[in-house]
Amino acid sequence: MSHTQDINNKVQNIKNAAMRVYGSQGLGASLEDVAADAGVTTEEILAEFSSVEELQSACTNEVFDVIEATHGSLNPHDDMLKHLATADEYEPVVRYLAMCLRTGGDLARRVVEQMIADAEQSLAQQVEHGIIIESADPKARARYVTLSQVGALVMEFAMAEPGTTSMEIWQNHVATTMLPALELYSHGMLTDNGAMLEEYKKSLSGQSATAQ
Template sequence: MHSVDVAPEGPDQAGGPLVPASDGGARARILDAAVLRFAREGFGASVRSIAADAGVSAALVIHHFGSKGRLREACDEHVLAWIVEAKRQNMTKAASGRLFEVLAQAEGFAPLVGYVLRSLQSGGVVGRAFVEHMIDDAETYTAEAVADGIVNPSRDERARVRYLVYSSLGAMLLSVTLDPPHDAEDVTAAMRRFMDELYLPMLELFTEGFLTTRRMLDDYLLYVPDPPPGAQVPADGTPHDHEEEP
């Protein structure tokens, strides 16, 4: 939902790390290196190249993770945990008027976004599971945002977060696929271009809406079942209430 060049590990323009802070141990260094390498080259990257990036031997990578497949699973968990915290922090910053700080730090998320895009491009069971996990996490932190008064409630929160995840990841994937960076590893430039072109209309849609009346929603609600049990209802009335229109 932010702006793809995956640069070598180091500080971003906002002064923060490009990868999640680790404890400096070999296992953590391998995870950080694997996320960056997979984001740059895809999941065909070799264990040997990951080991070299981490400054360890390939044998030590296998010692810690057992196989390249298990390393990939650990990277999925690593990045998913990062996504939850990063998006939760960004939701708070945007709500407190610190949106420009969020934008300034966007390039710091390049490895994360690059890894997600590679996961989507690879498809298969892992890619689908990754997206479903993201939806689970999004449902959690969106519920927190609703409780904090930052986000309006939905009649079907699960369906809404699925749409938002599909929309944000799909838009980024399509942008990078149709207009790939000249350098295959330059994901950050593609992400910056994506943000420059689409962040304003995205914020307009989120904050100001698109339609001037709710007629289409009211017509739709006449022909669908009631919201699922436990669904939250907007403060202005029940899901089937009709508002006067101009």
């Protein structure tokens, strides 16, 4: 193994440890705990990442990389949540992502905004390929779908029994939401043949005319 590979492996090991520790203890966890999990010293961590902020930023970028990689399919059944739930390699990412979302603040906003942007792009591709129908407001749909998933996931973590692992919570979330979500997306829920939607669109048009 080359020296460059050794360094890359060491950096990845530190990031994985950081995501596990921050994901379990919160974003205020000590660098000493990260070092202990990674099997290195704090000095070695700071030699690769100049500060805790830089380390957390690297962890967040890792989340973005995984989100991008798991949004590659045009199959809406084959979404990011399902990918993450079935791959043990993503366990540190799952922990860190869930903690960022639960903590809120700048990191959560950055993660969610990126997820919304990725969802908008993915939905647009699915529309283009005839997989899903067009939306009157693609940006709003991408935001709604993403926030629905994120909000449900945050609540799963909030309601989980003590001692349940992050992956168990995530896998249970996917297992219990895929069927109703696909049923809702495939068949809809209202029986009024779109009457309520059309009434709402009319109300929006009326508001726009009044504003002018």
